[in-house]
Amino acid sequence: MGQWAAAVRVLAAMLPSLLLALWGWLLLWSGWSGRLSLLLREAFHPLVSLAGALLLLLAVLWWLPLGRRRPPALRLRASGAVPWHWVLSAGAAAAVLAFPPAPSFSDLAATRPTALPDGPVLIFHLPPEQRSLTEWVRLLRSQPDPALHDGAPVRISGFVLERSGQPPQLARLLVRCCLADATPAGLDVAWPGGVAPAVNQWLEIDGTMTVKSVAGRQRPVVVPERITPIPRPERPLEP
Amino acid sequence: MAPLSTAWAIFQGLLLEALPFLLLGVAISALARWLLPQTGWIRLLPRQPLLAPVVGALMGFALPACECGNVPIARRLIASGAPLGTGFGFLFAAPVLNPIVIASTWAAFPDQPWLLIARPCGAFLIALALTFVLRPVPEHALLTDALLEERRLSQPLAQVGLLERRSGLLGASAIEAPLPAPAPARLAPADLLAHSSREFLDLLSLLVVGCAIAASVQTFLPRSWLLAVGEAPTLSILALMLMAVVISVCSSVDAFLALGFAAQVTPGALLAFLLLGPVVDLKLAGLFTVVLKPRAIAITAVAAAMVVLLMGQWVNGLLL
Numbered sequence: 001m002g003q004w005a006a007a008v009r010v011l012a013a014m015l016p017s018l019l020l021a022l023w024g025w026l027l028l029w030s031g032w033s034g035r036l037s038l039l040l041r042e043a044f045h046p047l048v049s050l051a052g053a054l055l056l057l058l059a060v061l062w063w064l065p066l067g068r069r070r071p072p073a074l075r076l077r078a079s080g081a082v083p084w085h086w087v088l089s090a091g092a093a094a095a096v097l098a099f100p101p102a103p104s105f106s107d108l109a110a111t112r113p114t115a116l117p118d119g120p121v122l123i124f125h126l127p128p129e130q131r132s133l134t135e136w137v138r139l140l141r142s143q144p145d146p147a148l149h150d151g152a153p154v155r156i157s158g159f160v161l162e163r164s165g166q167p168p169q170l171a172r173l174l175v176r177c178c179l180a181d182a183t184p185a186g187l188d189v190a191w192p193g194g195v196a197p198a199v200n201q202w203l204e205i206d207g208t209m210t211v212k213s214v215a216g217r218q219r220p221v222v223v224p225e226r227i228t229p230i231p232r233p234e235r236p237l238e239p
Numbered sequence: 240m241a242p243l244s245t246a247w248a249i250f251q252g253l254l255l256e257a258l259p260f261l262l263l264g265v266a267i268s269a270l271a272r273w274l275l276p277q278t279g280w281i282r283l284l285p286r287q288p289l290l291a292p293v294v295g296a297l298m299g300f301a302l303p304a305c306e307c308g309n310v311p312i313a314r315r316l317i318a319s320g321a322p323l324g325t326g327f328g329f330l331f332a333a334p335v336l337n338p339i340v341i342a343s344t345w346a347a348f349p350d351q352p353w354l355l356i357a358r359p360c361g362a363f364l365i366a367l368a369l370t371f372v373l374r375p376v377p378e379h380a381l382l383t384d385a386l387l388e389e390r391r392l393s394q395p396l397a398q399v400g401l402l403e404r405r406s407g408l409l410g411a412s413a414i415e416a417p418l419p420a421p422a423p424a425r426l427a428p429a430d431l432l433a434h435s436s437r438e439f440l441d442l443l444s445l446l447v448v449g450c451a452i453a454a455s456v457q458t459f460l461p462r463s464w465l466l467a468v469g470e471a472p473t474l475s476i477l478a479l480m481l482m483a484v485v486i487s488v489c490s491s492v493d494a495f496l497a498l499g500f501a502a503q504v505t506p507g508a509l510l511a512f513l514l515l516g517p518v519v520d521l522k523l524a525g526l527f528t529v530v531l532k533p534r535a536i537a538i539t540a541v542a543a544a545m546v547v548l549l550m551g552q553w554v555n556g557l558l559l
Binding site: 058176 | 241242244245247248249251252253254255256258259262263266347432433436437439440441443444445447448453454457458486487488489493
Protein backbone atom coordinates (compact mmCIF):
# COMPACT_ATOMS: atom_id res chain seq x y z
CA MET A 1 0.00 0.00 0.00
CA GLY A 2 2.82 2.35 0.88
CA GLN A 3 4.41 1.91 -2.52
CA TRP A 4 1.10 2.59 -4.27
CA ALA A 5 0.53 5.70 -2.19
CA ALA A 6 4.04 6.87 -3.04
CA ALA A 7 3.37 6.26 -6.74
CA VAL A 8 0.15 8.27 -6.58
CA ARG A 9 1.99 11.12 -4.85
CA VAL A 10 4.64 11.14 -7.55
CA LEU A 11 1.95 11.12 -10.24
CA ALA A 12 0.12 13.99 -8.55
CA ALA A 13 3.36 15.97 -8.45
CA MET A 14 3.99 15.31 -12.13
CA LEU A 15 0.40 15.90 -13.24
CA PRO A 16 0.56 19.62 -14.14
CA SER A 17 3.62 19.03 -16.29
CA LEU A 18 2.04 15.98 -17.94
CA LEU A 19 -1.20 17.86 -18.63
CA LEU A 20 0.61 20.83 -20.14
CA ALA A 21 2.55 18.42 -22.35
CA LEU A 22 -0.63 16.57 -23.32
CA TRP A 23 -2.46 19.73 -24.35
CA GLY A 24 0.63 21.10 -26.07
CA TRP A 25 1.01 17.90 -28.05
CA LEU A 26 -2.69 17.95 -28.91
CA LEU A 27 -2.46 21.46 -30.37
CA LEU A 28 0.73 20.73 -32.31
CA TRP A 29 -0.58 17.41 -33.58
CA SER A 30 -3.86 19.00 -34.65
CA GLY A 31 -1.84 21.34 -36.86
CA TRP A 32 0.45 18.66 -38.27
CA SER A 33 -2.31 16.15 -38.94
CA GLY A 34 -4.36 18.62 -40.94
CA ARG A 35 -7.25 18.34 -38.50
CA LEU A 36 -7.37 22.10 -38.05
CA SER A 37 -8.30 22.49 -41.71
CA LEU A 38 -11.60 20.83 -40.86
CA LEU A 39 -12.23 22.94 -37.78
CA LEU A 40 -10.79 26.44 -38.01
CA ARG A 41 -10.15 29.19 -40.47
CA GLU A 42 -6.63 28.99 -41.83
CA ALA A 43 -5.57 32.30 -40.29
CA PHE A 44 -5.86 30.75 -36.82
CA HIS A 45 -3.73 27.66 -37.56
CA PRO A 46 -0.34 29.24 -36.71
CA LEU A 47 -1.80 30.59 -33.47
CA VAL A 48 -2.87 27.10 -32.40
CA SER A 49 0.53 25.60 -33.26
CA LEU A 50 2.32 28.40 -31.44
CA ALA A 51 0.17 27.83 -28.36
CA GLY A 52 1.00 24.11 -28.54
CA ALA A 53 4.73 24.82 -28.71
CA LEU A 54 4.48 27.19 -25.74
CA LEU A 55 2.61 24.61 -23.66
CA LEU A 56 5.28 21.99 -24.42
CA LEU A 57 7.94 24.51 -23.42
CA LEU A 58 6.11 25.17 -20.15
CA ALA A 59 5.91 21.42 -19.50
CA VAL A 60 9.69 21.17 -19.92
CA LEU A 61 10.31 24.22 -17.73
CA TRP A 62 8.56 22.43 -14.88
CA TRP A 63 11.58 20.15 -14.59
CA LEU A 64 14.27 22.81 -14.80
CA PRO A 65 15.66 24.75 -11.85
CA LEU A 66 14.59 28.32 -12.50
CA GLY A 67 16.89 30.84 -10.91
CA ARG A 68 18.32 29.50 -7.67
CA ARG A 69 15.12 27.70 -6.70
CA ARG A 70 14.22 24.07 -7.12
CA PRO A 71 12.02 23.29 -10.11
CA PRO A 72 8.26 23.60 -9.46
CA ALA A 73 7.72 19.89 -10.03
CA LEU A 74 9.94 19.04 -7.05
CA ARG A 75 8.40 21.65 -4.76
CA LEU A 76 4.80 20.57 -5.12
CA ARG A 77 3.05 19.69 -1.94
CA ALA A 78 2.49 16.14 -3.17
CA SER A 79 -0.44 15.16 -1.00
CA GLY A 80 -1.64 12.65 -3.56
CA ALA A 81 -4.89 14.56 -4.14
CA VAL A 82 -5.51 15.00 -7.86
CA PRO A 83 -8.02 17.76 -8.78
CA TRP A 84 -10.95 16.03 -10.46
CA HIS A 85 -11.37 18.80 -13.02
CA TRP A 86 -7.79 18.27 -14.20
CA VAL A 87 -8.62 14.63 -14.74
CA LEU A 88 -11.69 15.75 -16.71
CA SER A 89 -9.59 17.97 -18.94
CA ALA A 90 -7.06 15.15 -19.45
CA GLY A 91 -9.94 12.90 -20.47
CA ALA A 92 -11.18 15.53 -22.91
CA ALA A 93 -7.70 15.89 -24.44
CA ALA A 94 -7.37 12.12 -24.80
CA ALA A 95 -10.82 11.92 -26.41
CA VAL A 96 -9.98 14.70 -28.87
CA LEU A 97 -6.80 12.85 -29.81
CA ALA A 98 -8.59 9.51 -30.12
CA PHE A 99 -11.73 10.59 -31.97
CA PRO A 100 -11.07 12.90 -34.93
CA PRO A 101 -13.87 15.24 -36.02
CA ALA A 102 -16.22 13.88 -38.65
CA PRO A 103 -18.94 16.50 -39.02
CA SER A 104 -21.82 16.15 -41.42
CA PHE A 105 -21.46 19.33 -43.46
CA SER A 106 -25.03 18.99 -44.61
CA ASP A 107 -26.36 18.77 -41.03
CA LEU A 108 -24.18 21.69 -40.07
CA ALA A 109 -25.40 23.82 -42.96
CA ALA A 110 -29.04 22.90 -42.56
CA THR A 111 -29.53 25.11 -39.52
CA ARG A 112 -27.38 28.05 -40.60
CA PRO A 113 -28.37 31.38 -42.13
CA THR A 114 -27.49 31.79 -45.76
CA ALA A 115 -26.19 35.37 -45.72
CA LEU A 116 -22.54 35.35 -46.78
CA PRO A 117 -19.71 37.50 -45.53
CA ASP A 118 -18.16 39.69 -48.19
CA GLY A 119 -15.23 38.32 -50.10
CA PRO A 120 -12.41 39.94 -52.05
CA VAL A 121 -13.67 42.01 -54.97
CA LEU A 122 -10.92 40.85 -57.31
CA ILE A 123 -12.51 37.42 -57.71
CA PHE A 124 -15.17 38.96 -59.95
CA HIS A 125 -12.55 39.60 -62.58
CA LEU A 126 -11.62 35.93 -62.84
CA PRO A 127 -12.63 34.04 -65.97
CA PRO A 128 -15.84 32.07 -65.27
CA GLU A 129 -14.20 28.65 -65.44
CA GLN A 130 -11.66 29.69 -62.77
CA ARG A 131 -14.24 30.82 -60.24
CA SER A 132 -14.81 28.61 -57.23
CA LEU A 133 -18.31 27.74 -56.08
CA THR A 134 -18.11 30.38 -53.35
CA GLU A 135 -16.99 33.02 -55.82
CA TRP A 136 -19.91 32.13 -58.07
CA VAL A 137 -22.37 32.48 -55.19
CA ARG A 138 -20.94 35.86 -54.18
CA LEU A 139 -21.00 37.07 -57.76
CA LEU A 140 -24.59 36.00 -58.31
CA ARG A 141 -25.69 37.72 -55.12
CA SER A 142 -23.94 40.95 -56.04
CA GLN A 143 -25.33 40.87 -59.58
CA PRO A 144 -28.81 39.44 -59.11
CA ASP A 145 -29.64 39.29 -62.84
CA PRO A 146 -28.74 35.65 -63.68
CA ALA A 147 -29.11 36.33 -67.42
CA LEU A 148 -25.73 38.12 -67.29
CA HIS A 149 -24.02 34.76 -66.77
CA ASP A 150 -26.19 32.57 -68.95
CA GLY A 151 -24.00 30.14 -70.88
CA ALA A 152 -20.82 30.77 -68.89
CA PRO A 153 -18.60 27.73 -68.36
CA VAL A 154 -18.51 26.40 -64.79
CA ARG A 155 -15.97 24.19 -63.02
CA ILE A 156 -16.78 23.90 -59.34
CA SER A 157 -16.45 21.46 -56.46
CA GLY A 158 -18.42 21.05 -53.25
CA PHE A 159 -20.59 18.71 -51.21
CA VAL A 160 -24.22 17.83 -51.77
CA LEU A 161 -26.38 19.88 -49.43
CA GLU A 162 -30.01 19.07 -48.84
CA ARG A 163 -32.21 21.41 -46.82
CA SER A 164 -35.86 20.87 -46.07
CA GLY A 165 -38.13 22.43 -48.66
CA GLN A 166 -35.30 23.15 -51.08
CA PRO A 167 -33.79 21.22 -53.97
CA PRO A 168 -30.37 19.63 -53.32
CA GLN A 169 -27.49 22.02 -54.01
CA LEU A 170 -23.76 21.79 -54.45
CA ALA A 171 -22.31 23.78 -51.55
CA ARG A 172 -19.25 24.83 -49.59
CA LEU A 173 -18.97 25.98 -45.99
CA LEU A 174 -17.52 29.40 -45.19
CA VAL A 175 -16.00 30.12 -41.80
CA ARG A 176 -14.88 33.36 -40.20
CA CYS A 177 -13.58 31.68 -37.08
CA CYS A 178 -14.41 28.00 -36.60
CA LEU A 179 -17.10 25.46 -37.41
CA ALA A 180 -19.37 27.18 -34.89
CA ASP A 181 -19.96 30.03 -37.33
CA ALA A 182 -19.91 28.06 -40.59
CA THR A 183 -22.20 29.48 -43.27
CA PRO A 184 -23.23 27.51 -46.38
CA ALA A 185 -22.87 28.88 -49.91
CA GLY A 186 -24.80 26.75 -52.38
CA LEU A 187 -25.69 26.66 -56.07
CA ASP A 188 -28.70 24.97 -57.64
CA VAL A 189 -27.80 22.10 -59.96
CA ALA A 190 -29.95 20.44 -62.62
CA TRP A 191 -29.12 16.90 -61.47
CA PRO A 192 -29.20 14.32 -64.29
CA GLY A 193 -32.44 12.37 -64.09
CA GLY A 194 -33.60 14.71 -61.35
CA VAL A 195 -31.83 12.61 -58.71
CA ALA A 196 -29.01 14.11 -56.64
CA PRO A 197 -26.13 11.99 -55.34
CA ALA A 198 -25.96 11.09 -51.66
CA VAL A 199 -25.98 13.95 -49.17
CA ASN A 200 -22.47 15.05 -48.08
CA GLN A 201 -20.88 13.42 -51.17
CA TRP A 202 -18.09 15.62 -52.56
CA LEU A 203 -18.32 16.25 -56.29
CA GLU A 204 -16.56 18.15 -59.03
CA ILE A 205 -18.86 19.48 -61.72
CA ASP A 206 -17.98 20.71 -65.21
CA GLY A 207 -20.90 22.37 -66.87
CA THR A 208 -22.65 25.55 -67.87
CA MET A 209 -24.43 28.27 -65.95
CA THR A 210 -27.99 28.62 -67.19
CA VAL A 211 -31.16 30.40 -66.18
CA LYS A 212 -34.25 28.45 -65.25
CA SER A 213 -37.63 29.49 -64.01
CA VAL A 214 -38.22 28.16 -60.51
CA ALA A 215 -41.49 29.01 -58.77
CA GLY A 216 -42.03 31.91 -61.14
CA ARG A 217 -38.55 33.38 -60.59
CA GLN A 218 -35.52 33.33 -62.84
CA ARG A 219 -32.74 31.49 -61.00
CA PRO A 220 -29.18 30.56 -61.95
CA VAL A 221 -28.79 26.80 -62.25
CA VAL A 222 -25.68 24.78 -63.13
CA VAL A 223 -26.28 22.25 -65.87
CA PRO A 224 -23.60 19.57 -65.46
CA GLU A 225 -21.81 18.03 -68.40
CA ARG A 226 -19.57 15.89 -66.22
CA ILE A 227 -19.94 14.98 -62.54
CA THR A 228 -16.94 13.40 -60.81
CA PRO A 229 -17.03 12.11 -57.22
CA ILE A 230 -13.97 13.38 -55.35
CA PRO A 231 -12.61 12.84 -51.84
CA ARG A 232 -13.15 15.60 -49.32
CA PRO A 233 -10.50 18.25 -50.02
CA GLU A 234 -7.72 18.81 -47.53
CA ARG A 235 -9.09 22.28 -46.84
CA PRO A 236 -12.86 21.95 -47.09
CA LEU A 237 -13.62 25.26 -45.35
CA GLU A 238 -13.33 28.59 -47.13
CA PRO A 239 -12.95 32.08 -45.64
CA MET B 240 -24.98 9.56 -34.99
CA ALA B 241 -24.55 12.42 -37.48
CA PRO B 242 -25.70 15.17 -35.08
CA LEU B 243 -23.41 13.76 -32.39
CA SER B 244 -20.45 13.77 -34.79
CA THR B 245 -21.27 17.34 -35.75
CA ALA B 246 -21.50 18.42 -32.09
CA TRP B 247 -18.14 16.72 -31.44
CA ALA B 248 -16.55 18.63 -34.33
CA ILE B 249 -18.02 21.96 -33.18
CA PHE B 250 -16.73 21.23 -29.66
CA GLN B 251 -13.23 20.66 -31.02
CA GLY B 252 -13.42 23.78 -33.19
CA LEU B 253 -14.51 26.00 -30.30
CA LEU B 254 -11.96 24.51 -27.91
CA LEU B 255 -8.96 24.67 -30.25
CA GLU B 256 -9.84 28.21 -31.34
CA ALA B 257 -10.31 29.49 -27.77
CA LEU B 258 -7.34 27.74 -26.19
CA PRO B 259 -4.59 30.02 -27.56
CA PHE B 260 -6.54 33.06 -26.36
CA LEU B 261 -6.87 31.51 -22.91
CA LEU B 262 -3.13 30.89 -22.84
CA LEU B 263 -2.55 34.48 -23.94
CA GLY B 264 -4.73 35.74 -21.10
CA VAL B 265 -2.94 33.65 -18.48
CA ALA B 266 0.42 34.77 -19.91
CA ILE B 267 -0.56 38.45 -19.70
CA SER B 268 -1.86 37.83 -16.18
CA ALA B 269 1.43 36.16 -15.17
CA LEU B 270 3.48 38.89 -16.80
CA ALA B 271 1.50 41.59 -15.03
CA ARG B 272 1.95 39.75 -11.74
CA TRP B 273 5.70 39.40 -12.22
CA LEU B 274 6.51 42.82 -13.63
CA LEU B 275 4.18 44.83 -11.46
CA PRO B 276 4.50 43.94 -7.80
CA GLN B 277 1.19 44.11 -6.02
CA THR B 278 2.35 46.70 -3.56
CA GLY B 279 2.95 49.20 -6.34
CA TRP B 280 0.50 50.21 -8.97
CA ILE B 281 -2.48 48.32 -7.59
CA ARG B 282 -2.51 50.63 -4.57
CA LEU B 283 -2.62 53.64 -6.86
CA LEU B 284 -5.85 52.57 -8.55
CA PRO B 285 -8.76 54.88 -7.72
CA ARG B 286 -11.40 53.57 -5.30
CA GLN B 287 -13.98 56.21 -6.14
CA PRO B 288 -17.21 54.40 -7.19
CA LEU B 289 -17.38 55.96 -10.66
CA LEU B 290 -13.70 56.28 -11.42
CA ALA B 291 -12.79 52.70 -10.42
CA PRO B 292 -14.84 50.91 -13.14
CA VAL B 293 -13.88 53.57 -15.69
CA VAL B 294 -10.18 52.87 -15.09
CA GLY B 295 -10.83 49.11 -15.11
CA ALA B 296 -12.68 49.33 -18.41
CA LEU B 297 -9.94 51.41 -20.02
CA MET B 298 -7.28 48.94 -18.90
CA GLY B 299 -8.47 46.69 -21.73
CA PHE B 300 -6.43 48.86 -24.08
CA ALA B 301 -3.26 47.95 -22.19
CA LEU B 302 -4.09 44.27 -21.63
CA PRO B 303 -5.91 43.15 -24.79
CA ALA B 304 -7.61 39.79 -24.46
CA CYS B 305 -10.93 38.28 -25.46
CA GLU B 306 -13.38 37.14 -22.79
CA CYS B 307 -11.60 33.78 -22.38
CA GLY B 308 -8.31 35.49 -21.68
CA ASN B 309 -9.47 38.39 -19.58
CA VAL B 310 -11.01 36.25 -16.82
CA PRO B 311 -7.61 35.19 -15.42
CA ILE B 312 -6.36 38.77 -15.73
CA ALA B 313 -9.40 40.16 -13.91
CA ARG B 314 -9.06 37.46 -11.27
CA ARG B 315 -5.42 38.40 -10.76
CA LEU B 316 -6.38 42.07 -10.44
CA ILE B 317 -8.99 41.32 -7.78
CA ALA B 318 -6.76 38.83 -5.95
CA SER B 319 -3.99 41.44 -5.85
CA GLY B 320 -6.25 43.79 -3.93
CA ALA B 321 -7.43 46.08 -6.73
CA PRO B 322 -10.72 47.87 -6.03
CA LEU B 323 -13.62 45.60 -6.95
CA GLY B 324 -14.99 48.29 -9.24
CA THR B 325 -11.77 48.25 -11.24
CA GLY B 326 -11.73 44.45 -11.43
CA PHE B 327 -15.35 44.30 -12.56
CA GLY B 328 -14.90 47.19 -14.98
CA PHE B 329 -12.08 45.25 -16.58
CA LEU B 330 -13.90 41.91 -16.45
CA PHE B 331 -17.02 43.21 -18.19
CA ALA B 332 -15.66 45.84 -20.59
CA ALA B 333 -12.16 44.71 -21.58
CA PRO B 334 -13.36 41.92 -23.93
CA VAL B 335 -14.73 44.69 -26.18
CA LEU B 336 -12.73 47.76 -25.17
CA ASN B 337 -9.45 46.59 -26.59
CA PRO B 338 -7.70 47.32 -29.87
CA ILE B 339 -7.98 43.79 -31.25
CA VAL B 340 -11.77 43.66 -30.93
CA ILE B 341 -12.30 47.20 -32.18
CA ALA B 342 -10.11 46.41 -35.20
CA SER B 343 -12.03 43.21 -35.96
CA THR B 344 -15.34 45.07 -35.67
CA TRP B 345 -14.08 47.68 -38.11
CA ALA B 346 -12.81 44.97 -40.46
CA ALA B 347 -16.19 43.24 -40.45
CA PHE B 348 -18.36 46.37 -40.69
CA PRO B 349 -16.37 49.08 -42.49
CA ASP B 350 -19.61 50.44 -43.95
CA GLN B 351 -21.36 50.83 -40.62
CA PRO B 352 -19.38 53.41 -38.64
CA TRP B 353 -22.17 53.76 -36.08
CA LEU B 354 -21.38 50.23 -34.91
CA LEU B 355 -17.75 51.12 -34.38
CA ILE B 356 -18.85 53.79 -31.92
CA ALA B 357 -21.87 52.04 -30.44
CA ARG B 358 -20.08 48.80 -29.56
CA PRO B 359 -17.29 50.19 -27.37
CA CYS B 360 -19.62 52.80 -25.85
CA GLY B 361 -22.22 50.13 -25.13
CA ALA B 362 -19.65 47.81 -23.54
CA PHE B 363 -18.43 50.70 -21.40
CA LEU B 364 -21.95 51.52 -20.20
CA ILE B 365 -22.72 47.84 -19.50
CA ALA B 366 -19.56 47.56 -17.39
CA LEU B 367 -20.56 50.67 -15.43
CA ALA B 368 -24.11 49.41 -14.95
CA LEU B 369 -23.01 45.93 -13.81
CA THR B 370 -20.47 47.39 -11.41
CA PHE B 371 -23.12 49.58 -9.84
CA VAL B 372 -25.56 46.68 -9.62
CA LEU B 373 -22.97 44.51 -7.85
CA ARG B 374 -21.65 47.33 -5.65
CA PRO B 375 -24.13 46.94 -2.75
CA VAL B 376 -23.41 43.20 -2.45
CA PRO B 377 -20.71 42.41 0.13
CA GLU B 378 -17.46 40.88 -1.12
CA HIS B 379 -18.00 37.57 0.63
CA ALA B 380 -21.29 37.11 -1.20
CA LEU B 381 -19.80 38.07 -4.56
CA LEU B 382 -16.39 36.43 -4.79
CA THR B 383 -15.50 32.75 -4.62
CA ASP B 384 -13.99 31.64 -1.33
CA ALA B 385 -10.58 30.94 -2.86
CA LEU B 386 -10.41 34.34 -4.52
CA LEU B 387 -11.62 36.06 -1.35
CA GLU B 388 -8.81 34.48 0.67
CA GLU B 389 -6.20 35.49 -1.90
CA ARG B 390 -7.60 38.99 -1.97
CA ARG B 391 -7.55 39.38 1.80
CA LEU B 392 -3.91 38.37 1.91
CA SER B 393 -3.17 41.23 -0.44
CA GLN B 394 -5.09 43.87 1.46
CA PRO B 395 -3.50 45.94 4.22
CA LEU B 396 -4.29 44.99 7.81
CA ALA B 397 -6.00 48.35 8.20
CA GLN B 398 -8.74 47.03 5.92
CA VAL B 399 -8.76 43.31 6.69
CA GLY B 400 -8.10 41.82 10.13
CA LEU B 401 -6.10 38.69 10.91
CA LEU B 402 -9.31 36.78 11.53
CA GLU B 403 -10.57 37.57 8.04
CA ARG B 404 -7.20 36.86 6.48
CA ARG B 405 -7.04 33.48 8.21
CA SER B 406 -3.28 33.77 7.94
CA GLY B 407 -2.52 34.21 11.64
CA LEU B 408 -3.10 31.98 14.63
CA LEU B 409 -6.52 33.52 15.27
CA GLY B 410 -7.97 33.01 11.85
CA ALA B 411 -6.30 29.77 10.83
CA SER B 412 -8.68 27.09 9.76
CA ALA B 413 -8.69 23.88 11.78
CA ILE B 414 -9.19 21.73 8.74
CA GLU B 415 -7.08 23.19 5.99
CA ALA B 416 -3.36 23.65 6.14
CA PRO B 417 -2.26 27.18 7.14
CA LEU B 418 -2.02 29.48 4.18
CA PRO B 419 1.42 30.68 3.20
CA ALA B 420 2.62 34.08 4.28
CA PRO B 421 1.81 37.01 2.00
CA ALA B 422 3.65 36.74 -1.26
CA PRO B 423 6.86 38.71 -1.72
CA ALA B 424 6.82 41.79 -3.88
CA ARG B 425 8.07 39.86 -6.89
CA LEU B 426 7.58 36.13 -7.35
CA ALA B 427 10.42 33.78 -8.21
CA PRO B 428 10.14 32.46 -11.79
CA ALA B 429 9.54 28.94 -10.50
CA ASP B 430 6.65 30.08 -8.30
CA LEU B 431 5.20 32.14 -11.12
CA LEU B 432 5.37 29.15 -13.47
CA ALA B 433 3.76 26.81 -10.96
CA HIS B 434 0.96 29.24 -10.15
CA SER B 435 0.25 30.18 -13.76
CA SER B 436 0.24 26.55 -14.87
CA ARG B 437 -2.31 25.64 -12.23
CA GLU B 438 -4.40 28.68 -13.15
CA PHE B 439 -4.30 27.69 -16.82
CA LEU B 440 -5.29 24.09 -16.07
CA ASP B 441 -8.14 25.20 -13.79
CA LEU B 442 -9.54 27.54 -16.42
CA LEU B 443 -8.99 25.01 -19.18
CA SER B 444 -11.22 22.50 -17.41
CA LEU B 445 -14.00 25.09 -17.26
CA LEU B 446 -13.46 25.99 -20.90
CA VAL B 447 -13.87 22.32 -21.82
CA VAL B 448 -17.22 22.21 -20.02
CA GLY B 449 -18.38 25.50 -21.59
CA CYS B 450 -17.44 24.41 -25.11
CA ALA B 451 -19.24 21.10 -24.62
CA ILE B 452 -22.43 22.88 -23.56
CA ALA B 453 -22.18 25.42 -26.41
CA ALA B 454 -21.57 22.72 -29.03
CA SER B 455 -24.46 20.59 -27.76
CA VAL B 456 -26.95 23.44 -27.66
CA GLN B 457 -25.84 24.75 -31.03
CA THR B 458 -26.26 21.36 -32.68
CA PHE B 459 -29.48 20.24 -31.09
CA LEU B 460 -31.24 23.64 -31.00
CA PRO B 461 -31.47 24.74 -34.64
CA ARG B 462 -30.25 28.26 -35.20
CA SER B 463 -33.06 28.80 -37.67
CA TRP B 464 -35.45 28.70 -34.69
CA LEU B 465 -33.69 31.71 -33.28
CA LEU B 466 -33.69 33.59 -36.56
CA ALA B 467 -37.26 32.59 -37.34
CA VAL B 468 -38.52 34.55 -34.36
CA GLY B 469 -39.17 37.35 -36.80
CA GLU B 470 -37.99 40.72 -37.79
CA ALA B 471 -39.96 42.45 -35.07
CA PRO B 472 -37.63 44.89 -33.28
CA THR B 473 -37.90 43.43 -29.80
CA LEU B 474 -38.11 39.79 -30.80
CA SER B 475 -35.10 40.05 -33.09
CA ILE B 476 -33.07 41.57 -30.24
CA LEU B 477 -34.09 38.75 -27.90
CA ALA B 478 -33.31 36.16 -30.57
CA LEU B 479 -29.84 37.51 -31.22
CA MET B 480 -29.18 37.80 -27.48
CA LEU B 481 -30.07 34.14 -27.09
CA MET B 482 -27.86 33.28 -30.04
CA ALA B 483 -24.92 35.18 -28.51
CA VAL B 484 -25.32 33.22 -25.29
CA VAL B 485 -25.55 29.90 -27.10
CA ILE B 486 -22.80 30.05 -29.69
CA SER B 487 -20.14 31.42 -27.32
CA VAL B 488 -17.68 32.74 -29.92
CA CYS B 489 -14.74 34.87 -28.74
CA SER B 490 -15.19 38.65 -28.85
CA SER B 491 -12.12 38.95 -31.06
CA VAL B 492 -13.95 37.20 -33.90
CA ASP B 493 -17.66 37.54 -33.15
CA ALA B 494 -18.02 40.56 -35.46
CA PHE B 495 -17.19 38.32 -38.41
CA LEU B 496 -19.83 35.88 -37.30
CA ALA B 497 -22.37 38.70 -36.93
CA LEU B 498 -21.59 39.70 -40.48
CA GLY B 499 -23.14 36.43 -41.60
CA PHE B 500 -26.63 37.46 -40.54
CA ALA B 501 -26.33 41.25 -40.29
CA ALA B 502 -28.57 41.70 -43.33
CA GLN B 503 -31.38 39.65 -41.80
CA VAL B 504 -31.73 41.35 -38.44
CA THR B 505 -32.46 44.79 -37.05
CA PRO B 506 -29.53 47.10 -36.14
CA GLY B 507 -30.47 46.89 -32.46
CA ALA B 508 -30.35 43.10 -32.61
CA LEU B 509 -26.92 43.21 -34.26
CA LEU B 510 -25.60 45.50 -31.53
CA ALA B 511 -27.19 43.32 -28.84
CA PHE B 512 -25.37 40.27 -30.24
CA LEU B 513 -22.03 42.09 -30.20
CA LEU B 514 -22.55 43.45 -26.68
CA LEU B 515 -23.99 40.52 -24.78
CA GLY B 516 -21.72 37.70 -26.00
CA PRO B 517 -18.52 39.10 -24.45
CA VAL B 518 -20.24 39.42 -21.05
CA VAL B 519 -22.63 36.48 -20.94
CA ASP B 520 -22.34 33.19 -22.81
CA LEU B 521 -22.37 29.49 -22.03
CA LYS B 522 -18.61 29.18 -22.31
CA LEU B 523 -18.11 32.07 -19.88
CA ALA B 524 -20.53 30.59 -17.37
CA GLY B 525 -17.85 28.07 -16.48
CA LEU B 526 -14.96 30.52 -16.52
CA PHE B 527 -16.75 33.06 -14.32
CA THR B 528 -16.99 30.49 -11.51
CA VAL B 529 -13.34 31.16 -10.66
CA VAL B 530 -14.23 34.77 -9.86
CA LEU B 531 -17.90 35.03 -8.88
CA LYS B 532 -20.28 32.95 -6.85
CA PRO B 533 -23.26 31.43 -8.72
CA ARG B 534 -25.74 33.99 -7.41
CA ALA B 535 -23.47 36.85 -8.51
CA ILE B 536 -23.13 35.25 -11.95
CA ALA B 537 -26.92 35.03 -12.21
CA ILE B 538 -27.34 38.69 -11.19
CA THR B 539 -24.68 39.69 -13.73
CA ALA B 540 -26.39 37.73 -16.50
CA VAL B 541 -29.84 39.14 -15.81
CA ALA B 542 -28.62 42.73 -15.41
CA ALA B 543 -26.47 42.53 -18.56
CA ALA B 544 -29.38 41.11 -20.55
CA MET B 545 -31.70 43.91 -19.40
CA VAL B 546 -29.19 46.65 -20.22
CA VAL B 547 -28.44 45.14 -23.62
CA LEU B 548 -32.15 44.81 -24.40
CA LEU B 549 -32.69 48.48 -23.57
CA MET B 550 -29.74 49.53 -25.72
CA GLY B 551 -30.98 47.41 -28.61
CA GLN B 552 -34.45 48.96 -28.35
CA TRP B 553 -32.97 52.43 -28.28
CA VAL B 554 -30.84 51.79 -31.36
CA ASN B 555 -33.82 50.31 -33.21
CA GLY B 556 -35.83 53.39 -32.28
CA LEU B 557 -33.11 55.62 -33.73
CA LEU B 558 -32.24 53.70 -36.90
CA LEU B 559 -35.44 51.94 -37.97
